[in-house]
Amino acid sequence: xxxxxxxxxxxxxxxxxxxxxxxxxxxxxxxxxxxxxxxxxxxxxxxxxxxxxxxxxxxxxxxxxxxxxxxxxxxxxxxxxxxxxxxxxxxxxxxxxxxxxxxxxxxxxxxxxxxxxxxxxxxxxxxxxxxxxxxxxxxxxxxxxxxxxxxxxxxxxxxxxxxxxxxxxxxxxxxxxxxxxxxxxxxxxxxxxxxxxxxxxxxxxxxxxxxxx
Numbered sequence: 597x598x599x600x601x602x603x604x605x606x607x608x609x610x611x612x613x614x615x616x617x618x619x620x621x622x623x624x625x626x627x628x629x630x631x632x633x634x635x636x637x638x639x640x641x642x643x644x645x646x647x648x649x650x651x652x653x654x655x656x657x658x659x660x661x662x663x664x665x666x667x668x669x670x671x672x673x674x675x676x677x678x679x680x681x682x683x684x685x686x687x688x689x690x691x692x693x694x695x696x697x698x699x700x701x702x703x704x705x706x707x708x709x710x711x712x713x714x715x716x717x718x719x720x721x722x723x724x725x726x727x728x729x730x731x732x733x734x735x736x737x738x739x740x741x742x743x744x745x746x747x748x749x750x751x752x753x754x755x756x757x758x759x760x761x762x763x764x765x766x767x768x769x770x771x772x773x774x775x776x777x778x779x780x781x782x783x784x785x786x787x788x789x790x791x792x793x794x795x796x797x798x799x800x801x802x803x804x805x806x807x808x809x
Contacts, residue, residue, distance in 0.1 A: 599622075599623055599624035600623050600624065600645045600646060600711075600715065601623070601624045601626045601642065601643075601644040601645045601646070602619055602623045602624065602625050602626065602644055602645065602646050602647070602648065602711075603625075603626055603627050603628075603629070603635075603638055603639060603642055603644040603646075603647045603648070604616060604619075604625060604627070604628045604629070604647075604648050605628075605629050605630075605632075605634075605635040605638075605647060605648065605649045605650060605653060605658070605661070606628075606630065606648075606649075606650040606653070606677070607630045607631060607650065607652070607653050607654055608650070609630070611650070611677075611700065611703075612628045612630070613628075614704065615648060615677070615703065615707065616628060618704055618707060618708070619707070619708075619711075622708070623711070626642045626644055627642055627644075630653070630654075631653050631654045631655040631656065632653045632654070632655050632656025632657060632658065632660070632661040633655045633656050633770060634655075635647075635649070635653070635656070635661050635665070636656065636661060636664060636665065639665050639668070639669060639672070640668060640669075643669065643672075644672060645672065645673065645715070646672065646673040646674070646675065646711060646714065646715065647665065647672060647673070647674050647675070648674075648675050648677055648707070649661060649662060649674060649675070649676055649677070649694075650676075650677055650678060650700075651676060651678040651680060651685070651689070651805075651808065652678070652679075652680075652807070652808030654760060655753075655756070655757065655760075655770060656753055656756065657756060657805070657806055657807065657808075658676060658678070659688060659689060659692050659805065660692075660749060660752055660753065660756075660806070662674050662676070662689070662692040662693050662694055663692045663693060663749065664749060665693075666692070666693035673695045673696075673714045673715060674693060674694045674695060674696070675694065675695065675696035675697070675698065675707070675710050675711065675714060675720070676689045676694045676696065676697045676698070677698055677699075677700055677703050677707070678697075678699065678700060679699065679700050679701070680808075681699060681724065681725055683725065685805060686721065686725060688805070690719070695714040695718075695719050695720070696710040696711075696713065696714045696719065696720035696721070697720070697721050697722060697725070698710050698720070698721075698722045699722050699724055699725070702722060702724060706720075706722060746788060747785070747788070747789075750771075750781065751781055751784070751785050752806060753771065754767060754771075754778065754781045754782060754785065755785060755797060755800065755801050755806055756801060756806040756807055757770065757771075758782065758794065758797055758798075758801075759797060759798045759800075759801035759802070759806060759807045760807060764778045764779060764782065785797075
């Protein structure tokens with residue numbers, strides 16, 4: 597019988613190795629990546645059945661990576677593994693396309709159960725997270741300004757990289773676009789969001805969970 601193929605994405609090597617050791621006896625762990633860009637590439641190449649994703653990854657956060665992956669691989673199952681118990685974040689994760697959400701400090705106990713549930717087509721939410729997460733899902737996404745909703749996935753990625761402290765040259769190399777295009781994105785973003793400084797850009801990235809603090 598063919599084993600289910602699983603891809604792991606976590607920028608903490610010890611966590612990734614621990615999850616891999618847990619899964620290898622039962623599943624085919626086809627790869628382990630440590631940033632969101634590598635995740636997109638690996639997902640497209642390896643076409644796993646299920647992906648375990650940390651939210652706070654460099655270059656492209658887990659939520660935006662989930663959204664992009666679900667567009668190219670709509671049938672793949674995604675489980676979020678994170679330290680964050682914020683119920684609004686839980687709601688956002690499920691709306692992005694995740695099927696499961698578990699906490700890192702209970703991952704070793706819950707991950708196998710979560711995988712079994714999502715592979716059957718169900719959803720899994722860590723019992724440690726309160727009913728506030730259900731309320732968040734029922735409430736739907738927070739109402740943002742029209743300007744924020746106009747941001748493209750590429751612009752969100754540029755914001756994250758800028759907030760991580762990357763230079764525009766580094767961003768151009770990571771995204772394989774020209775320096776001029778990066779600059780155009782940056783100034784278009786700042787104009788759209790009415791942001792004047794890099795500090796304000798950083799605060800926006802934190803508030804909208806593009807980076808972890």
